[in-house]
Amino acid sequence: MSGPRRxxxxxxxxxxxxxxxxxxxxxxxxxxxxxxxxxxxxxxxxPLSKDVLLGKSRRENILLxxxxxxxxxxxxxxxxxxxxxxxxxxxxxxxxxGELAAADRIVLATGGTARPLPVPGGDDPAVHLxxxxxxxxxxxxxxxxxxxxxxxGAGLIGAETAAVAHALGCRVTLIDPLPVPLTAAVxxxxxxxxxxxxxxxxIGVLTAGVECIERRxxxxxxxxHLTGYGAPVLADTVVVGIGMxxxxxxxxxxxxxxxxxxxxxxxxxxxxxNVLAVGDxxxxxxxxxxxxxxxxxxxxxxxAAHGILxxxxxxxxxxxxxxxxxxxxxxxxxxxxxxxxxxxxxxxGDGAFTVFGLLGxxxxxxxxxxxxxxxxxxxxxxxxxxxxxxxxxxxxxxxLRTLLKR
Amino acid sequence: MSTTGTGIRVAAVGDIExxxxxxxxxxxxGHTDAIAVFHEAGAYYALDDTCTHGQASLADGWIENGEVExxxxxxxxxxKSGEPQCMPATLAQRTHRVEVREGEVWxxxxxxxxx
Numbered sequence: 001m002s003g004p005r006r007x008x009x010x011x012x013x014x015x016x017x018x019x020x021x022x023x024x025x026x027x028x029x030x031x032x033x034x035x036x037x038x039x040x041x042x043x044x045x046x047p048l049s050k051d052v053l054l055g056k057s058r059r060e061n062i063l064l065x066x067x068x069x070x071x072x073x074x075x076x077x078x079x080x081x082x083x084x085x086x087x088x089x090x091x092x093x094x095x096x097x098g099e100l101a102a103a104d105r106i107v108l109a110t111g112g113t114a115r116p117l118p119v120p121g122g123d124d125p126a127v128h129l130x131x132x133x134x135x136x137x138x139x140x141x142x143x144x145x146x147x148x149x150x151x152x153g154a155g156l157i158g159a160e161t162a163a164v165a166h167a168l169g170c171r172v173t174l175i176d177p178l179p180v181p182l183t184a185a186v187x188x189x190x191x192x193x194x195x196x197x198x199x200x201x202x203i204g205v206l207t208a209g210v211e212c213i214e215r216r217x218x219x220x221x222x223x224x225h226l227t228g229y230g231a232p233v234l235a236d237t238v239v240v241g242i243g244m245x246x247x248x249x250x251x252x253x254x255x256x257x258x259x260x261x262x263x264x265x266x267x268x269x270x271x272x273x274n275v276l277a278v279g280d281x282x283x284x285x286x287x288x289x290x291x292x293x294x295x296x297x298x299x300x301x302x303x304a305a306h307g308i309l310x311x312x313x314x315x316x317x318x319x320x321x322x323x324x325x326x327x328x329x330x331x332x333x334x335x336x337x338x339x340x341x342x343x344x345x346x347x348x349g350d351g352a353f354t355v356f357g358l359l360g361x362x363x364x365x366x367x368x369x370x371x372x373x374x375x376x377x378x379x380x381x382x383x384x385x386x387x388x389x390x391x392x393x394x395x396x397x398x399x400l401r402t403l404l405k406r
Numbered sequence: 407m408s409t410t411g412t413g414i415r416v417a418a419v420g421d422i423e424x425x426x427x428x429x430x431x432x433x434x435x436g437h438t439d440a441i442a443v444f445h446e447a448g449a450y451y452a453l454d455d456t457c458t459h460g461q462a463s464l465a466d467g468w469i470e471n472g473e474v475e476x477x478x479x480x481x482x483x484x485x486k487s488g489e490p491q492c493m494p495a496t497l498a499q500r501t502h503r504v505e506v507r508e509g510e511v512w513x514x515x516x517x518x519x520x521x
Contacts, residue, residue: 018493044494065496295480298493320480329478372477376468401425 003309004105005030008093010083010250011109012036013045014294015279017064018301019107024073026309032075033101035093037082038132041067046294048136049160050324054167055140059133086254088274105308108262108270108277109301110247112292117152117240121213126222127238130157142237145169150224150235152210154181154195156323158241163325165239166203173204173233175226186367187336187355189348193369194330196349201326206233213238246281246290259283261290267307268300276304293321317383318364320375331375334365334382343390345374354378361387373400380404413505413512416443422450422511427474429455429465435515441502443513444469444485451485452502452513459495487521 007023009016012034020032036042042064051057070077082096092102114129116122128139139161143149147170151162154176162174183191199205208226215222216234223232251262257271261283268276278300283290291300299316306313318334328351336342339357346353354374357365362385366378377400381388388403414435422428422445430441440455442465453474455463462478469475473482473491481495488499501519505512 014493021493064493069496322479372466373468376475376477376480380470 003028003030006103007032007105007107007308008101008103009034009107009109010086010093011111011279011281012038012042012077012079013109013111013279013297014064015111015297015301016107016109017042018298019109019278019304020073020075020301021065022302022305023308024075026305026311028305028309029074032073033103034070034075034077035081035083035095036077036079038134039080040133041065041070041077041079043133045131048133049130049157050164052133052136053140053143053161053164083250086250086275088254088272091274104274106275107268107304107308108251108275108281109279110250111280112244112246114240115243115245117210117213117242119210119212121215121222122240124213124215124222124238126215126236127213127240129240130161131244139237139239143168143170146171148221148234148236149173149239150175150233150237151239151241152176152224153241153243154178154198154205155241155243156182156321158239159194159198159325160323161239161241162198162203163201166201166326170237171204173206173235174198175206175208175210175224175233177207177209177227179207184337185335186330186332187339187342187357187365189342189344189353189355190330190332190336190367190369193348193353194325197326197328244280244292246283248281251275251277251281266303267313268304269307276307278304291319293319295320318379320379328370329372330367330369331372332365332367333375333378336365336367338364341390343393345394345396346371356388356393358388358390361389363388363393377401377404411514413503413514415510416513417511419506419509419511424448425469427465427467427469429463430513435513437502437515439500440465441513441515442474443504443511444474446470446472446485450504450506450511451519452504453483453485453488453499454502457481457495458490458497458499464499486519488519 043062047062084096085094114131143165149165149170150173151158166172180191180195211225221236225232246261248258252258257263262277264282279297280292323330336357343356352370354368354371363381368374427442427444442455444451457476460478466477467474475482482491488501503514503517503519
């Protein structure tokens with residue numbers, strides 16, 4: 001039995017590159033083509049809302065892989081080559097310029113687009129979204145000292161962007177309908193501490209929805225009309241960070257099962273046997289939400305490669321993500337909503353502290369501000385299924401590594 | 407084994423706990439970067455301290471199974487070879503030879519470790 005010889009990866013984010021990387025690492029020596037709609041070498045997205053906006057990182061600093069890597073690995077990078085259609089039943093795909101390419105496996109790594117603000121004026125030129133290098137470049141030019149910047153959405157991207165804009169000397173207002181975002185993911189203590197930090201740093205924080213954005217005459221910025229607030233917020237630049245829409249168009253047109261993402265089964269298989277989906281565009285069957293985090297995209301690529309080559313699928317431990325704001329780092333393992341009780345290590349409001357989430361005597365989640373070692377220990381405790389007791393977790397005099405050595 | 411110079415005494419055996427690392431500043435070694443000296447499973451290793459991916463100190467990383475995991479983005483490096491084991495790092499850390507001599511840990515900055 002022979003395996004696939006022509007694999008096409010559609011997309012050029014972390015999940016795409018991770019798929020290529022894992023295919024070669026697993027010994028696949030057939031044709032491997034990566035189709036990128038954007039021009040240039042594939043880059044890493046997390047820095048876009050951090051060092052790129054701050055002007056500390058340029059495109060060459062955030063490449064996923066150096067240029068020569070694609071040659072060394074025998075990966076044909078087709079940049080500036082958007083795919084118009086996938087035709088798995090015909091064994092290939094069609095590029096936007098009409099070129100046809102053969103492929104016996106197609107990996108959809110199309111990611112998504114930033115969700116626009118669905119209100120009147122939400123498409124005003126002053127309103128920015130942040131997803132791509134070009135988005136970040138455009139926004140960076142607007143984050144000038146003294147500029148009035150309204151950030152809509154206080155989740156990960158919004159909070160990071162607000163913190164960067166504040167650091168650059170902008171006058172920032174952060175608007176979210178939730179009084180405290182992220183509670184389901186990281187729990188109340190951490191979410192509260194994170195959100196309080198914005199106002200402590202001098203950012204105006206409003207709990208409100210946006211009804212409409214009104215352009216002022218004479219290029220004098222825009223007015224944001226908010227629900228429950230009489231006075232509108234004046235802004236020169238608006239940044240919207242309210243999540244993403246998965247780019248499922250190719251999958252839908254090909255008749256794949258799509259429901260809030262391309263639905264995938266173990267090994268990232270879609271409803272078509274020769275098509276896989278990885279990263280932000282994919283939603284695992286049985287999960288309500290897509291796993292839109294950096295490490296999840298990397299894991300998807302590894303799983304897809306194993307699946308394509310008929311290898312046993314790798315098993316992954318608890319999920320992990322991070323977010324940087326105001327010089328502090330949030331990290332979270334698992335989902336705090338999965339825990340039945342929480343244990344603190346360190347004191348909330350004291351800068352750095354950690355919250356562990358327990359289900360019975362098992363650690364299922366952790367979230368921390370500026371405590372990387374607690375998080376690293378938590379991942380291992382969770383992944384190895386070590387039974388823990390609350391007192392040991394909260395005892396700051398004890399090294400958490402000792403819990404792993406029992 | 408190379409005999410270039412006597413190296414720099416950075417610790418006595420026992421000073422660096424198992425699973426811990428010592429950050430030796432650039433001023434001490436004359437090397438371009440600080441050097442992290444790791445103690446893992448009874449052996450000592452040394453790598454450039456600053457992660458090749460981000461601005462983080464590997465001496466603050468998680469040391470286990472012959473690897474150090476960067477505190478910032480969880481890139482892992484082989485303690486012996488300095489080679490990256492996973493994304494986001496793509497470049498190896500420089501290695502430095504460490505030897506234990508008469509109960510003391512000696513670092514040879516700029517001298518590659520035996521692979």
